Amino acid sequence: MSRLIIGLLVLLAACGRPAPETRTTWRDREKPIYSNAVLDPAGLAGDWRQVAAFAAAPGGCAAGAVRIGAPQGGAVPLIADLCLGRTRQQFQGLAALPAPGRLVPQAENAQGITQPWWILWADTDLRTLVIGTPTGEMGFILNRGGALPGDRLIAAREILDWNGYDLTRLQLF
Secondary structure, X not given: OHHHHHHHHHHHHHHOOOOOOOOOOOEOOOOOOOOOOOOOHHHHOEEEEEEEEEOXXXXXXXXXXXXXXXXXXXXXXXXXXXXXXXXEEEEEEEXXXXXXXXXXXXXXXXXXXXXXXXXXXXXXXXXXXXXXXXXXXXXXXXXOOOOOOHHHHHHHHHHHHHOOEOHHHEEEO
């Protein structure tokens, strides 16, 4: 009987604690991740259309867009309205440029869209960007102009795979 009472007390004590936060990751964090160390931030300026993102299942929201402004010292103006993990996320403000190929949206709490953006790959003409995060909680592909050509999609998928992302969860818009 005393074991039953002790067990119930332990169970009741556990109920008073908040559940641990669970955050979805789309990449194997044991694999290293690399950002593009030779990328000139001035070349990023302009409008980008979201063409892919990671999600547990298809649907949820439509493709989004990003506008990157011209560099201003160690930052760039950033407006982002993206579908990430089937949820619409937005940011408007400055993104710091701590290192080539990295953008850090300036926000108090770096979660979701405000995590550091690592540009994993950009094609030579800066028409396509592959962006991920060290946590793997976010990853997406941006493109300028029309539809993403097949050769750049293949290259983007290879880069995501090389950086440990689970390509079975990549959703094209």
